[in-house]
Amino acid sequence: MSIEEIEAExxxxxGGKLVSGAMQHYSKGLYxxxxxxxxxxxxILVADPASVDDYYTAxxxxxxxxxxxDFRTICRLLKI
Numbered sequence: 001m002s003i004e005e006i007e008a009e010x011x012x013x014x015g016g017k018l019v020s021g022a023m024q025h026y027s028k029g030l031y032x033x034x035x036x037x038x039x040x041x042x043x044i045l046v047a048d049p050a051s052v053d054d055y056y057t058a059x060x061x062x063x064x065x066x067x068x069x070d071f072r073t074i075c076r077l078l079k080i
Contacts, residue, residue, distance in 0.1 A: 001035065001037065001065070001067065001068050001071055002037075003024060005068045005071075006024075006026055006033075006035065006068075006071070007026075009068075009071070009072065009075065010028055011026040011027065011028045011033060012026060012027050012028065013025070013026055014026055014027050014032075022036070023035070023036045024036070024037075027047060028080065029080070030046055030047055030048070031044055031045065031046060031047060031080055032044075032045055032046075032047040033045075035065070039064075040064045040065055040066050041062075041063070041064060041065075042061065042062070042063060042064070042065040042071070042074070043060075043061070043062045044060055044061045044062075044074070044075075044078065044080070045060050046060065060078075061074055061078060
């Protein structure tokens with residue numbers, strides 16, 4: 001997935017070296033995300049645990065994500 005594709009889904013690019021494969025960081029509402037295009041690893045977490053009623057049941061994901069369609073599905077299932 002490219003930075004542009006992720007931003008088109010409403011995520012704000014907040015950091016990361018703009019070189020191929022570097023871990024990129026994003027935010028959207030209550031959530032933060034890290035993604036590496038080389039390893040295809042994606043992590044979505046609650047940015048501020050105090051902002052949710054129950055941090056332990058708040059939506060989160062850690063795993064592989066190959067393409068924008070899978071990313072959309074993950075976000076939809078997490079209700080982000």
